[in-house]
Amino acid sequence: MSNFDMLYNFISGPLFIVAVIVFIGGSIYKIHQLISLVNQKEKFIWRYMSWKYSIRSILHWIIPFASTNWRKRSFMTIMTFIFHMGLVCMPFFLAAHVILINEAFGVSWWTIPDGTADVITVIVIIACVFFLLRRLILRDVRFITTPSDYALLTIAAAPFITGFLADQQCCYYRFWLILHILSGEIMLMAIPFTRLTHMLYAVFTRAYLGSEFGGVRHARDW
Amino acid sequence: MAEPAKNRIIDEGLDTGKERLTQERIDKVINQVLSGETGARLKAYMDTCVHCGLCSETCPYYLSYGRDPKLSPAGKVRRTMGEILKRKGKVDPDFIRQASEVASTECNVCKRCAMYCPFGVDSAYILLVIRRICHLCGVTPLYIQDTAHSHSVTQNQMWVKEDEWIDTLQWQEEDAREELPDLRIPLDKEGADFMYSVIGPEPKFLAGLLYQAAYIFNVAGCDWTMPSMPGWDNSDMAMFTGDNEIMGRNKKFHYEAAQKLKVKRIVMGECGHAFRSVYDVGNRWLAWANPPVPMVHAIDFYHELLSTGKIKIKEKYKKSVTIHDPCNVIRGRGLHDKLRYVIHELCENVIEMHPNREHNYCCNAGGGVINCGPPFKNKRVMGNKVKAKQCADTGAEILITPCHNCHSGMEDIVLYYKLDMHVKFISDIMYEVMEKPEV
Amino acid sequence: MADSANWDWEIGDKLVSDIKEWKASYNWVEEPYVSPDGEKVAAIVNTDEAEFNVCVNGKAWEIEEPFEKAWSLKFSPDGRLTALVSADMAWTVAVDGELWEEASDYVWDKQFSEDGKTIAVAAQQEGSYLMIKDDTPWESGFSFITCMTMSPDGKNTAASAQAVAFGQAEVFKFQEGCFTAAANGNAWGRNFVNVWNMAFSPDGTKLAAEVRLNLYDYTIAVNGKPWEQIFGCVWAPIFHSDKGTVIAPVRTAGAWTMAEDGNIIWDSKFAQVWHQKISPDGKKLAAIVAKGFGSWTVAVDGKAWDITFCDMVTDLTFSPDSSRVGCVGKEGDKYAIAIDGSEWDNSFDMAWGPVFSPDSKNVAAKVEKDGKYTIAVNGKLWQRMCEQAWEPVFSPDGSKILCRTVEDGVCYRRVVSINEMI
DSSP: OOHHHHHHHHHHTHHHHHHHHHHHHHHHHHHHHHHHHHHHHOTHHHHHOOHHHHHHHHHHHHSTTOSHHHHHTHHHHHHHHHHHHHHHHHHHHBHHHHHHHHHHHSOOOOOBOHHHHHHHHHHHHHHHHHHHHHHHHOHHHHHHOOHHHHHHHHHHHHHHHHHHHHHHTSSOHHHHHHHHHHHHHHHHHHGGGSGGGHHHHHHHHHHHHHHIIIIISOOOOO | OOOOOSSOOOOHHHHHHHHHOOHHHHHHHHHIIIIIIOOHHHHHHHHHOOOOOTTGGGOHHHHHTTTOGGGSHHHHHIIIIIHHHHTTTOOOHHHHHHHHHHHHHSOOOOOHHHHHOTTOOOHHHHHHHHHHHHHHHTOOOHHHHHHHHHHHHHSSTTOOOHHHHHHHHHHHHHHHTTTSTTOOOOBSOTTOSEEEEBOTHHHHTOHHHHHHHHHHHHHTTOOEEBOSSTTOBOOOSHHHHTOHHHHHHHHHHHHHHHHHHTOSEEEEOSOSHHHHIIIIIHHHHTTOSSOSSOEEEHHHHHHHHHHTTSSOBSSOEEEEEEEOOOHHHHTTTOOHHHHHHHHHHHEEEEEOOSSOGGGOOOOSSTTTTGGGOGGGHHHHHHTTHHHHHHHHHHTOSEEEOSOHHHHHHHHHHHHHTTOSOEEEOHHHHHHHHBOOOOO | OOOOTTSOOOSEEEEEEEHHHHHHHSSEEOOOEEOTTSSOEEEEEEEETTEEEEEETTEEOOOSSOBSEEEEEEEOTTSOEEEEEEETTEEEEEETTEEOSOOBSEEEEEEEOTTSOOEEEEEEETTEEEEEETTEEOSSOBSOEEEEEEOTTSSOEEEEEEOSOOOTTOHHHHHHOOEEEEETTEEOSOOBSEEEEEEEOTTSSOEEEEEESSSSOEEEEETTEEOSOOBSEEOOOEEOTTTOOEEEEEEETTEEEEEETTEEOOSOOBSEEEEEEEOTTSOOEEEEEEEETTEEEEEETTEEOSOOBSSEEEEEEEOTTSSOEEEEEEETTEEEEEETTEEOSOOBSEEOOOEEOTTSSOEEEEEEETTEEEEEETTEEOSOOBSEEOOOEEOTTSSEEEEEEEETTEEEEEEEEHHHHO
16 A cells, blocks of 8 residues: 555545544534533523524525625625535535545435536635635725634635645646645534634524514614 | 724723723633623624624724724724733733723624624624723723713712702693693602603703603693602613613612502603613613513604504694614614604605614714713714715705714714704604694 | 501491592692591692692692692501692691691602601702601701611611712712711711612611622621622612511622621522512511523522512512512513412402401402402402502401592492402
């Protein structure tokens, strides 16, 4: 077995499992921590939580252009939705990934056509560049940007950039492939422990604000 | 961060408070607030904010000060709570002074930014936590601190003594009898339908509003009362200084006055922040999930009087009017449609300003900012160029706003930006155009 | 409470006065008040422009000059009719038509001793604030008083008083402590940032009050000496009727509980604790509590009832034999009476505090339903729905109830057998 194969086997095998465990375990821990905090110190929150207003609020913000702020920032909205869709869909529906899953577990499902996947990847990378430029150019965004924001953007962009380069198979295929898997795993593990945690918390913060606005304030929050 | 502004504003409350503040006290307070008093909300908001800047343009300060990044909601959070967390609570008195100025005079806690944040991060809440820290450190702008002291002693905002309060009601009652001979302001009438509560400035400077309210209620045949005891004032600057204990104490007085009088509801005058305190914030500190006695804002009550025909309009108001939506009863209680019903019933020519309803810009006086007094007046007024433009664009002659702080704040804006308009309460217009009984 | 033994307890109805008829004699008749024994009904009446008098059973007080203003009409527990009146541009107290000699620039907050024999008011005289008890003012006044109180036996009066002058926005001077308590006009020797709601010891030698020591430390002070323990917040203290200790709700680490002389005495913690009461036999301590956010009930000796109300609980009352506790609870727009943890079947648009019979067996309360007032006994409504009703009074033997009502503009005094009502 070559060094590459050993490395490949390691990062796509044990390390991948570790990453998944860290991601799932970390996510459960973070959500549990949040709910415990509510129970310990802000129990009153339960009194105001409402399924109806939570869902109403989440829907208005999860659908592109359904909230005023999405409509006001149309380019940002398009970019952010494509970016997030790409981020969530590509790991699950990219043909190359599904093939690997099929090989490992014998299951498979619908996949994104390769051409489309390429386009999505490029757009996600463009979105990352767009986010980077926002952080560098827009004064208000630059002011609130911390070094960790660049790190997180790098973590989010890396799987796409490396994946794209690996996919082109032009040069250093193995190198990019290893980096691709590694960066994907880093991202998975980073989600519960960095500000990528918004993936977990957003639904709660949105639902809480939606409940307060709907049930108490009788006002729209979108 | 929390760097000093170019023209440093001198404020005795902040400056002397800072001089007296010890490092030991700061450490104790920050630990108490971060470990003891705050929980999931602060953690979730601070962990969830991705620093995207989508909140910037929601803030009138940011827009009015040439899109100064320091003044965006997330910018203000970064300069205050962001720094405290980054430095693990190790901040000095200078920092506390600056944080207090940011939280108390550069943010109206109007929650417009929360409404525009994709995640619903409530920056206003975070800045209120900062105010709480500063209160416990004894570093709060002078004038609003004095107001909180007034609340603590008198349970009203303006150091109005108990006899002055009752005497003022009786004086207004007497005056109004010139116009309506059997008019009454019934004091302590047990079992009345509603208790009418107002804010301290009404007996202090704006007694005419008590007259108008009494006149309207008498003509409408209301079964009402006003308390002679403390609790008549629903306002609450303690809520905005972070003095939660005094906030709770005042709300206890307010609701217990209503409980003693066995009224079914409390109708309150045209005030926004007071509504927030009695309806949403102060009651919660006391473990009342809902207002224990239903709270009805003046807008809601005028809507009831007009829609049931208890008050009829003789001739609609002719001058062109526009509406400023007060954050605390619109974004805070969704009364925008009722407000429009009332204004359209009273006025012939209504011109909307934009954005409006829940999307309105704050008057910049709210959240206790105007109560920080003269040292911060210029900063406040200059911080609302965007509102001035909104108003000017309507071309209306009259600006109606059913909120005391909005009223005072908008008067300052009208004056500073030389807008050709006058600011009025709904009751000013209702009193003018209603059908009055022949005497 | 007044001695009701001498009242007319014969079962039957009396027409006290036809209030409708009064209206012909006056420009207007204000809301009526009825005497504890139900024999008299009175109202402030307007006789002419800016001229007022008090009408009792259809007959106005015989006064030399009409009052310029009159308010706060109340019967004392011993049946005297009192009002705060302005005559000759000065304010004073009128008792059964007789004016106190002590004239003030303003008087308010009239209080009665438990037996009704003593009357006290707050007064302002040329900018000086003080209390006047039975026409005798404190020897000296203050620039500001609040939280006026009189001991139940009427022997002592007290208020929170400003002891040090401070100018507008002198916040740091204020924070050094400018307020004190004044018992019978004599200030404690120590000042606090704030002094609120106070209570006298049964023997009248001690005065306890809520105090704030700085912007954030709260405790109870007795005769000016604060408890050693500091709390996040406190509510009004009471004295234990037998032991003479001071008992107050206190907030510690964000939760409320009960303290006695500074020491926590309840194991349980609540989201709120207030309006504590000692049972007549001195053995139990009850309070209105919130078990959780928006979950209100009553706790006796720290043990909360199972039943809760989401909006509020008020009017906590012990039965005379100390065995029972009652209160008013509110849920949505409905008011209920709860006794010993069980709610009456009926709910009301408004309910007044429960009144126990002298033998503690029965409970009555004034209630409002569909815009009419009536009396409910043990949860059952009296069949008469009235335009107005006052709180029920049990006969000394507990077999009858005095119902004081206004029906179609006529004031009635009805003594009803308890058997007829339950």
